[in-house]
Every structure is written in C-alpha cells, then in structure tokens.
Amino acid sequence: MxxxxxxxxxxxxxxxxxxxxxxxxxxxxxxxxxxxxxxxxxxxxxxxxxxxxxxxxxxxxxxxxxxxxxxxxxxxxxxxxxxxxxxxxxxxxxxxxxxxxxxxxRLQGRELSPTPNLTAPAPVTDRWWNDLRIALDHLHRTSAPAGRQVMTQDYIDRIPRFIPALHGRDLTVGRWETSHGDLHWANLTTDPLQIIDWEGWGSAPVGYDAAVLHAYSLTEPATAVRVREVFADVLDNPAGRLAQWVICAEIIQAADRDPLHAPLKPHVQRLAEELLIS
Missing domain, CATH: 3.30.200 (Phosphorylase Kinase; domain 1)
Structure with a gap:
C-alpha cells in the first residue's frame, strides 16, 4: 500500500x-x-x-x-x-x-532477482528445487502463533472484485497452513538456498507459497513450468486452484498502483481464466 x-x-x-x-x-x-x-x-x-x-x-x-x-x-x-x-x-x-x-x-548466495518476478530463467539446480521443497514442507508442518495470518477469509471473499468470473463461486478455505507469505524470487537465493524476509509469515490457504512462486514465474515460462512440476501435488487440486486465484487477485489489485506488478497483470489474468476450466 x-x-x-x-x-x-x-x-x-x-x-x-x-x-x-x-x-x-x-x-x-x-x-x-x-x-x-x-x-x-x-x-x-x-x-x-x-x-x-x-x-x-x-x-x-x-x-x-x-x-x-x-x-x-x-x-x-x-x-x-x-x-x-x-x-x-x-x-x-x-x-x-x-x-x-x-x-x-550475510547471505551465503545471491538473491535470484532484484524484483519479485523474473526477467530471465532462474539459474538453479535440481538440488536447489529439492532443497526448496524440503524447506517448505518443514514450514507447512510448523504451527503459526494464534492470530498470525498472511490473509483472512474476509479478504479472499472479496477477490471476485478483481476476478469477476469468480462471482458466486464458493471461495471458503478448507485448510490453512503456515506459509512464508511472500515467496517470490527476490526473497530466494542461489545455491545454497536461503529464504529471506520473514516479516509477514503466518497462516495462509494450503498451497499459497507454491502459488505465489508460480505466479511470479509467469514472465519466464520455462521456470513457471518447473514450479508446476515440483509442486504439482500442491497446485493441481481444488485447494491449489483457490490459492492461485488468491495471488492472481492480489497481483491484479497491486498492478494498477505498482509498476513492479503491472507487467505481471496480463499473465495472471490469463492464468485465472485457465484455472476456471481446469
């Protein structure tokens, strides 16, 4: 804001x-x-x-x-x-x-991008992807302090304002999990993997971290495909689709006032439409 x-x-x-x-x-x-x-x-x-x-x-x-x-x-x-x-x-x-x-x-590696989205394919190894998946699995099994939330159900109920095709659809979150909350490419480092900027972590819909990383990868299709491969079990189900709609709505909302997110807007709008028919 x-x-x-x-x-x-x-x-x-x-x-x-x-x-x-x-x-x-x-x-x-x-x-x-x-x-x-x-x-x-x-x-x-x-x-x-x-x-x-x-x-x-x-x-x-x-x-x-x-x-x-x-x-x-x-x-x-x-x-x-x-x-x-x-x-x-x-x-x-x-x-x-x-x-x-x-x-x-000091960081052991370097940040993968100066901005949340990518301007080139992510230069990471198979080991890096495996380390990221293991780290997030540990995080998602952690209990967040009571009341510490990345977002609320009330916010999610309002996302049809930004994705009108979702009007009338049940957007109730079935399960929440502890999440980083801002898992984009400026908050990840090269080998060795480190995850930074933990100020906003807390409970989010299941699959939200993977959904965020995928959304911020859409400007580099090869990396976006790899995210979907690594997190297929998280993203390719009803809970994962909801998590993706949430981050799509957030980026669409931010794009009108934030030049960092404006280039992502057409990509997430297209993703949101594709999820409707998947």
Missing part, C-alpha cells in the same frame, strides 16, 4: 543502530532502501562476521510485521534455510516514530 506520509530518512537511524550493535559498516557497502522507503539496509562486519543490518521505521511498535523476524528466528526449524539473526534493537525518536533494527548474517 502507498502512504500519504513521507518516508523518513533512515540514514541516521541506520548508523545509530550500527554503533549500538557494535557493527562496522562495510567500506564498499552502499545502503539500499526497501520498497516504499520504510526500510534501509546495508552490509556490516561484527567481530569478523559479515552481516547485513536493516532498519525499519513505524508509527508504533508491535503487529505482524514488527514481530515477524523475531518469531521466525525462535519458532522455525533449522531445516528451513535462512540467515541467522545476530542481534536486534528498537527505540523511539523525539518525533514519535519508532525504529527497529535487525542484524543478520
């Missing part, structure tokens, strides 16, 4: 967090703003360990995004590959904003 409030300059808070966490900014490192300008991250070193420090601003502490990274660090199994959390910090400023800093170990 866009906000009418200007994003704060996070350069000062980022350097404050680095000092208080005893992290030395990498001399060659450039700070990188996140989507919407609400986060700022950059490379650091802590006791000879290479890390990544990210600072987020919010009007108040608490809530799903604020708590997500810490809960993931505590509750998710080691079999789900992700950067280790090395430290965290939170404080208020004189203007009433609150800041949260997380210090992670």
């Amino acid at each position: 866009t906000s009418s409030n200007p994003s704060p300059d996070l350069t000062g808070p980022w350097h404050r967090a680095a000092r208080e966490l005893a992290a030395t900014p990498a001399p060659e490192g450039l700070l990188r703003a996140g989507t919407g300008g609400r986060t700022l991250g950059g490379p650091v070193t802590v006791k000879d360990v290479q890390g990544w420090l990210r600072v987020m601003a919010a009007p108040r502490p608490g809530g799903k995004i604020w708590e997500g990274a810490n809960l993931a660090d505590v509750l998710l199994a080691e079999e789900i590959p992700r950067p280790a959390l090395l430290g965290e910090l939170a404080w208020n400023d004189e203007n009433g904003l609150v800041f949260q800093a997380h210090l992670w170990e």
